Amino acid sequence: MAERSTAAVDVADNSGDEPLTAKADQSTADGVAQKRERDTESEEAQGSGGTERPGKASPPELHSGHKLARRYRLEECVTRLDGFSSWRAVDEKLRRAVGVHLLPADHPRARSVLAAARSSALLGDPRFVQVLDAVEENDLVYVVHEWLPDATELTTLLASGPLEVHDAYQMVSQVSQAMAAAHREGLAHLRLTPGAVLRTSSGQWRIRGLAVNAALRGITSDTPQRTDTEAIGALLYAALTQRWPYDNDAYGLSGLPKDIGLIAPDQVRAGVHRGLSELTMRALANDGATASRHETPCTTPEELVKAISEMPRIRPPEPAFTAPPEYQRTSYQQGTYGRQAPRPGVTQPMPAPPSPLQSRTGKALKWAVSALLIAALGLGSWQLADALMEQIKSDDTNQTRTTDGDDKSSDKAKPVAPITIQDAAEYYPDGKPQHAGDAKLTYDADSSTYWRTYSYKGGPELAPFKQGVGIVYDLGSSQDLSAASIGLYYPGDHTTATLYAADSLSSSAPLSSMSQIATATTSGKDLKISAKDPVKTRYVLLWLTAVPHASGDQYSDAGYKQAITDVKFTG
Numbered sequence: 001m002a003e004r005s006t007a008a009v010d011v012a013d014n015s016g017d018e019p020l021t022a023k024a025d026q027s028t029a030d031g032v033a034q035k036r037e038r039d040t041e042s043e044e045a046q047g048s049g050g051t052e053r054p055g056k057a058s059p060p061e062l063h064s065g066h067k068l069a070r071r072y073r074l075e076e077c078v079t080r081l082d083g084f085s086s087w088r089a090v091d092e093k094l095r096r097a098v099g100v101h102l103l104p105a106d107h108p109r110a111r112s113v114l115a116a117a118r119s120s121a122l123l124g125d126p127r128f129v130q131v132l133d134a135v136e137e138n139d140l141v142y143v144v145h146e147w148l149p150d151a152t153e154l155t156t157l158l159a160s161g162p163l164e165v166h167d168a169y170q171m172v173s174q175v176s177q178a179m180a181a182a183h184r185e186g187l188a189h190l191r192l193t194p195g196a197v198l199r200t201s202s203g204q205w206r207i208r209g210l211a212v213n214a215a216l217r218g219i220t221s222d223t224p225q226r227t228d229t230e231a232i233g234a235l236l237y238a239a240l241t242q243r244w245p246y247d248n249d250a251y252g253l254s255g256l257p258k259d260i261g262l263i264a265p266d267q268v269r270a271g272v273h274r275g276l277s278e279l280t281m282r283a284l285a286n287d288g289a290t291a292s293r294h295e296t297p298c299t300t301p302e303e304l305v306k307a308i309s310e311m312p313r314i315r316p317p318e319p320a321f322t323a324p325p326e327y328q329r330t331s332y333q334q335g336t337y338g339r340q341a342p343r344p345g346v347t348q349p350m351p352a353p354p355s356p357l358q359s360r361t362g363k364a365l366k367w368a369v370s371a372l373l374i375a376a377l378g379l380g381s382w383q384l385a386d387a388l389m390e391q392i393k394s395d396d397t398n399q400t401r402t403t404d405g406d407d408k409s410s411d412k413a414k415p416v417a418p419i420t421i422q423d424a425a426e427y428y429p430d431g432k433p434q435h436a437g438d439a440k441l442t443y444d445a446d447s448s449t450y451w452r453t454y455s456y457k458g459g460p461e462l463a464p465f466k467q468g469v470g471i472v473y474d475l476g477s478s479q480d481l482s483a484a485s486i487g488l489y490y491p492g493d494h495t496t497a498t499l500y501a502a503d504s505l506s507s508s509a510p511l512s513s514m515s516q517i518a519t520a521t522t523s524g525k526d527l528k529i530s531a532k533d534p535v536k537t538r539y540v541l542l543w544l545t546a547v548p549h550a551s552g553d554q555y556s557d558a559g560y561k562q563a564i565t566d567v568k569f570t571g
Contacts, residue, residue: 129208181431188224190214192231233283452563459560489563492548501537
């Protein structure tokens with residue numbers, strides 16, 4: 001597929017030839033927001049473009065409280081730059097926060113922004129902040145997108161220091177996979193800065209401003225894949241070293257010293273992971289040269305994804321063990337409870353210890369007591385042995401009356417404890433989600449809500465068209481998992497599901513990196529999966545590889561499909 005500079009649209013270049021990763025403006029134009037709702041299978045392009053009319057009047061003066069389309073109320077202006085402005089707003093119809101980009105309809109880049117926004121909306125990949133609407137109305141062009149209140153910019157995370165090795169590995173893995181999927185659809189970012197990469201509270205990384213940020217600023221590139229790949233390398237460099245890999249300061253980070261050129265991250269900061277350091281140099285514009293060897297440079301996000309998959313997997317750090325406080329005896333344990341505290345300055349007399357039994361009478365008394373104790377122990381032992389012998393005889397007499405079924409019924413089942421699910425995310429390593437926004441409906445204690453798959457023509461086995469579909473669950477902390485109970489919406493022949501122990505809540509981690517726990521198949525609406533031995537893990541993948549045939553309904557046509565209503569884990 002031929003490379004295009006801004007997501008299948010031509011963007012007017014009014015900003016000169018500034019390098020993207022070094023000199024792009026640092027102002028943040030995108031908001032952060034909730035996922036949009038999807039009521040049907042098909043995704044429609046958001047908004048509708050207006051037709052141009054000659055002699056347009058100047059756009060109205062915008063201020064906090066102004067409403068767009070009688071729906072979006074502007075709250076706070078976060079960016080005002082180069083003829084456009086970006087706002088935090090409220091969608092009064094759905095009662096949620098959204099972000100809005102605004103510019104006059106006669107702005108030279110208005111057409112490009114509308115086209116880029118609509119192209120980005122059609123991608124529908126939840127790894128990107130979603131475009132919700134793109135409209136020309138009343139001499140204004142505005143683009144509405146998600147606002148994620150629980151997400152944190154990479155710029156903010158790096159303010160307190162470099163990322164942990166596992167966090168940096170997850171960031172570059174997820175961002176590379178997302179950008180590779182976007183470029184396969186002909187979309188590019190071209191302004192992938194620390195302000196455009198966000199980490200949610202669940203640990204997932206999301207990208208905002210796909211195509212739109214570049215269109216707003218008129219940024220273009222003859223090699224968009226190389227530009228985005230170098231930007232990912234710069235992000236990883238900053239995450240490992242808390243430094244910007246150029247000789248200028250940017251995004252709150254100090255640049256490298258001048259006149260020394262680009263040096264590897266492990267030469268900038270001690271303790272940097274060697275594999276990630278070499279990966280950074282392969283992504284940046286240095287022809288692939290590293291301090292230790294020469295590797296093939298990564299010129300596209302797809303090549304970067306392949307290079308990451310060839311690295312040894314970096315596991316999350318073990319949770320730190322906090323030692324309990326040192327045991328201290330209380331005054332009650334020391335035997336002073338109820339005693340009057342001594343007055344200061346008054347010397348308390350020490351009680352004299354009792355005299356030992358050292359006289360002849362005392363020694364005789366001690367021998368007598370010892371003899372009585374020995375006699376008592378002997379008598380008790382004889383009585384205990386006699387009672388045991390009687391019990392053995394009784395058991396032998398009644399042995400013929402005991403059946404195997406009685407023996408089995410006497411065994412007590414081990415108690416099981418329910419495990420509370422803290423979070424969930426759809427798992428789609430091929431970059432093609434089912435209904436990612438509905439994953440949390442599988443553990444909301446409401447059997448009428450569910451997450452569902454698309455309808456497929458072939459089945460019950462989804463392969464080879466699709467290896468499988470599933471959801472990753474976060475148990476909050478490492479738990480001993482022994483079984484799972486899954487409520488299904490469609491009965492029939494047949495549903496097959498497998499549990500895997502995962503390392504994170506990532507939607508795109510390779511299945512080969514996970515450990516299989518157990519597999520089960522059913523033709524009913526209840527599926528039980530039990531592990532042979534409990535498995536200790538925090539993240540669990542529920543992976544469907546076969547689904548039954550079901551008739552059409554209001555959501556999808558007839559075909560092979562399944563929906564999950566309730567998921568429960570026990571330890």
